Amino acid sequence: MKTCCVVTVDGSRARIMMIEDVWPEQAGPELKEVETLLNAENLVPDRALWSDKNNSNRGAADLPHGYDDHRQRHRQASLQHFANRIVNRLLVLAAAQRTDLILILAESKMLGFIRKAWAKRSACGLVIKDDPKHLSRLSPHELHHYLAREGLLPARHAPAGWRGRAAP
Numbered sequence: 001m002k003t004c005c006v007v008t009v010d011g012s013r014a015r016i017m018m019i020e021d022v023w024p025e026q027a028g029p030e031l032k033e034v035e036t037l038l039n040a041e042n043l044v045p046d047r048a049l050w051s052d053k054n055n056s057n058r059g060a061a062d063l064p065h066g067y068d069d070h071r072q073r074h075r076q077a078s079l080q081h082f083a084n085r086i087v088n089r090l091l092v093l094a095a096a097q098r099t100d101l102i103l104i105l106a107e108s109k110m111l112g113f114i115r116k117a118w119a120k121r122s123a124c125g126l127v128i129k130d131d132p133k134h135l136s137r138l139s140p141h142e143l144h145h146y147l148a149r150e151g152l153l154p155a156r157h158a159p160a161g162w163r164g165r166a167a168p
Contacts, residue, residue, distance in 0.1 A: 004019045004100065004102075005017070005093060006143065006153070008106070008136035009104065014036070014037040015033055015136065016037070016093065018032055029156065030140075031140045079109070079110065083110065083114045086114060105143075
């Protein structure tokens with residue numbers, strides 16, 4: 001049986017879903033959410049992380065000194081750490097489930113961090129396909145339907161011998 005792992009990522013959460021081939025007499029295949037990873041720092045509002053108080057140091061002409069609190073660098077480090085967590089978890093799941101394909105769907109900025117984290121590790125013969133579209137808010141059923149239309153996953157099918165609902 002082939003196993004596929006689908007991951008949707010935005011800056012705040014990563015949803016890991018799995019799909020397995022099924023026997024013809026079973027309905028499916030079905031995309032099921034296995035795990036959700038959260039980036040807690042992205043869930044906290046900026047006002048809780050950063051102080052917007054004016055600098056009390058005064059320069060010439062009683063104007064405050066400008067300063068840089070390195071917010072942008074901190075945000076990038078947070079996203080890179082989150083990408084590393086995602087890739088580490090994916091490698092563990094892929095090894096445990098004997099995954100044949102990993103499909104990563106993320107917005108372009110987050111995808112860059114994931115690519116950087118993935119480049120540091122051996123892919124162990126796995127195929128990685130990525131799509132820079134922001135699809136993380138779709139339900140597993142909607143996402144499966146979208147990916148089947150794009151030809152990235154097999155479409156769902158009814159079990160063999162199933163005739164549907166009888167006409168009234």
